[in-house]
Amino acid sequence: xxxxxxxxxxxxxxxxxxxxxxxxRLTPKAFDLLRLLIESRPKALSKQEIFExxxxxxxxxxxxxxTLVADLRSALGDQASEARFIRTVYAYGxxxxxxxVASAGTNTPQHTDRWLLLFNGREFP
Numbered sequence: 001x002x003x004x005x006x007x008x009x010x011x012x013x014x015x016x017x018x019x020x021x022x023x024x025r026l027t028p029k030a031f032d033l034l035r036l037l038i039e040s041r042p043k044a045l046s047k048q049e050i051f052e053x054x055x056x057x058x059x060x061x062x063x064x065x066x067t068l069v070a071d072l073r074s075a076l077g078d079q080a081s082e083a084r085f086i087r088t089v090y091a092y093g094x095x096x097x098x099x100x101v102a103s104a105g106t107n108t109p110q111h112t113d114r115w116l117l118l119f120n121g122r123e124f125p
Contacts, residue, residue: 004103005037006084010034010074012061017075030053030072037086037096044087068096 001012016043017024023093031121036053037045049064055064072078078085087097088120 002103003100005038005098005100006076009103010038024075026075027071029068030075033068037094038100041096041100044089044093046093048093050093065097 003010003122004011010016011018012035015028017034019033024041032054033050046060049059050065054068069088072096073080073086074075076085079110080086080088083097085096085098089095
């Protein structure tokens with residue numbers, strides 16, 4: 001499933017995020033958090049709900065979540081003070097704030113860059 005928000009296209013099945021045709025690299029946890037927030041929109045998720053979904057049966061501190069949210073915001077070019085996508089719900093948790101639409105996938109590149117090594121007149125992929 002591909003969805004668009006702002007300049008971004010996210011492909012849940014391929015676990016890829018693109019902005020203007022370029023891939024944005026996310027850690028697995030950051031991708032999982034983004035997916036969780038998008039799928040739960042417009043509902044705000046409590047920190048406890050996020051902990052249970054992202055770190056089941058594992059003890060983590062609130063700093064882990066705050067760092068993950070900061071990393072995700074950085075990747076999206078978002079800021080806590082002027083949230084376009086990740087909204088902080090004070091003393092509760094987080095919510096996805098952007099408008100999301102289904103995407104036909106035309107903004108997602110169908111190929112990746114290809115590099116060749118040229119040596120003695122021969123090409124090596």
